[in-house]
Amino acid sequence: MKREANNIGKLFRRSVYLLYYLKETDLRQFNQYLRYSSESTGKTRGHILVDILRSVYRNNVSLKDYFCFRFFELDQESRSQWAGTGYMYEYHLAMNPRAYRAVLADKKQFMQHFKAFAKRASATLSELKANAKIAEMMLANSSGRVVLKNSMGQVGAEVEVVSSSEYNVATLVSFMIQKKYDLAEEYIIQHRSLMALSPAGVNTIRILTQLHEGNVYFLGARLRISVNSVVDNLAAGNLAAPIDLSSGIVTGPGVYSDIRKGDRLTHPVTGVEIPGFAVPYWNEVLRVAENAALHTPHTRSVGWDIAITDQGPELIEGNHNWCKLLWQLPVKKGLKKELEKFL
Secondary structure (H helix, E strand, O other), X not given: OHHHHHHHHHHHHHHHHHHHHHHHOOHHHHHHHHHHHHHHHOOOHHHHXXXXXXXXXXXXXXXXXXXXXXXXXXXXHHHOOOOOHHHHHHHHHHHOOHHHOHHHXXXXXXXXXXXXXXXXXXXXXXXXXXXXXXXXXXXXXXXXEEEEEOOOOOOOOOEEEEEHHHOOHHHXXXXXXXXXXXXXXXXXXXXXXXXXXXXXXXXXXXXXXEEEOOEEEEEEEEEEEOOOOOOOOHHHOOEEEEEOOOOOEEOOOEEOOOOXXXXXXXXXXXXXXXXXXXXXXXXXXXXXXXXXXXXXXXXXXXXXXXXEEOOXXXXXXXXXXXXXXXXXXXXXXXXXXXHHOOO
């Protein structure tokens, strides 16, 4: 009876997830991916559509996961190894209770809580409006640029980099109000080797940590590489590559989340080789991630984004709902078993 009830509960949850996926699906992209998968495998679109629905229920994945994980090429045993959207939603709920997420989800709270690791200048819209000197100091920062954010934004959305020379105190505040930005930060000048790799945006390191019985475990590390973009998020059309945890050396090509794009051994703009790239200050990067994880013990599984300057690492943010695509796509395999031991 209990097992039957659990199965009914699982069926109900995944039906709710399916409704959410349908609501959030980019139909243009879905049709492009459907066409691509049909043409590359010879399977009919109808066959693939049925398979997608089956995978939502059997493998707890989203419609987009099906394509990004290339389920249209995989057997069921291989599919079972991938951690999809539904699985990760449930995992993050178990590891990161909603009551403790605000310190990561709200960038204003984050900057206060992690000021020992995030040392760049920052100010809220309220502070800029109340004190012109704070705004003047922000505009006078040595980078010559200011990063404007919505403090609750995700995946690189609602972020804009502006030139300090184009604003004064009044126009900066007015612009932030108009665009609904409520946080300003000093722009980070990244390490010269990362600048050579891709100067368009700050290329951050994603370190995934798991806190378990007082110890910090590293689930993986990825180099996020901007491509003609001020942000480096995979969802914004950028690249990601796997990093060896022991050495800080990139061990594979850059990959896109767009299934129609091939891997990159070199950066498409600068031509710098991606495999073999050595992340500077690697031991210090790991130390920042470990200490940050211990600094927020109630959120046990976090994806930390860390920038690297010529002086060392700078913590950018922590993600309580870190991206399963960024984690798994660069290594080209499902990593669900890496999480199951912590449940």
